[in-house]
Amino acid sequence: MPQKRTNLLLTLIILASALYxxxxxxxxxxxxxxxxxxxxxxxxxxxxxxxxxxISEGITxxxxxxxxxxxxxxxxxxGAHIPWHSHPNEQITYILEGKVKIKTIEDGKEVYxxxxxxxxxxxxxxxxxxxxxxxxxxxxxxHVPVRQDWLSDELPDYLKASK
Numbered sequence: 001m002p003q004k005r006t007n008l009l010l011t012l013i014i015l016a017s018a019l020y021x022x023x024x025x026x027x028x029x030x031x032x033x034x035x036x037x038x039x040x041x042x043x044x045x046x047x048x049x050x051x052x053x054x055i056s057e058g059i060t061x062x063x064x065x066x067x068x069x070x071x072x073x074x075x076x077x078x079g080a081h082i083p084w085h086s087h088p089n090e091q092i093t094y095i096l097e098g099k100v101k102i103k104t105i106e107d108g109k110e111v112y113x114x115x116x117x118x119x120x121x122x123x124x125x126x127x128x129x130x131x132x133x134x135x136x137x138x139x140x141x142x143h144v145p146v147r148q149d150w151l152s153d154e155l156p157d158y159l160k161a162s163k
Contacts, residue, residue, distance in 0.1 A: 098137030
């Protein structure tokens, strides 16, 4: 039970950090007055009731977006592979369960990292990366701003090539 509470707390901290970063990046000149705040729409739903998208055999996801950021759970079976790609969004990845091997670029060189349950990796915008599931993995990704390439019914090309 304490591990689940820790995971939930970390998830909330990551989400709050991402949303705060998005707010700062698109900061308005002033904080809205209370009557304006009450005119806003607040979304509320159950994550597990969102559609489960099948990316490829061994890779599924549930995701949603707000105006400035998005969250996605990826469910990866052992051996699942998300190919080399980059995007103009910061990506915060929190491994909730399992373990992945990641290839990315640091200081102009390809590097490999193993990221296990309870660990976080942050990819700045436009930094290429690739994932291989070593174990059955549940991965929470937060993207800021919203991934425009995810908004159509068509999968992005790199996800079409997933195995």
